Amino acid sequence: MEEWKKKSLSDTHICILRALFNNRDSKLSASEIGKIIDKHHLTVTNAARTLTNKNYIKYESIKKRYYYITEKSIADFFSDDNID
Numbered sequence: 001m002e003e004w005k006k007k008s009l010s011d012t013h014i015c016i017l018r019a020l021f022n023n024r025d026s027k028l029s030a031s032e033i034g035k036i037i038d039k040h041h042l043t044v045t046n047a048a049r050t051l052t053n054k055n056y057i058k059y060e061s062i063k064k065r066y067y068y069i070t071e072k073s074i075a076d077f078f079s080d081d082n083i084d
Helices: 002-007 011-022 030-037 041-053 071-078
Strands: 057-062 064-069
Touching: 011 030, 011 041, 011 057, 011 064, 011 071, 030 041, 030 064, 041 057, 041 064
Parallel strands: none
Antiparallel strands: 057 064
């Protein structure tokens, strides 16, 4: 139960991870992610702060932040081991 609580994320967080996973060959801005998941870019930015703190995503700053998914996130949420 404790392990599940550590990995439990809101729908917005999961949508961001899914968008980044589906576009893992590129880095996306909060605005681009927002368009994909139909959320405002500030919602994405605030949620990304939590995901960054948990090491599920990282970003590069080139005039603005461009987010990308981490291997930890892929292993925790998108690996074949997690499919029931």
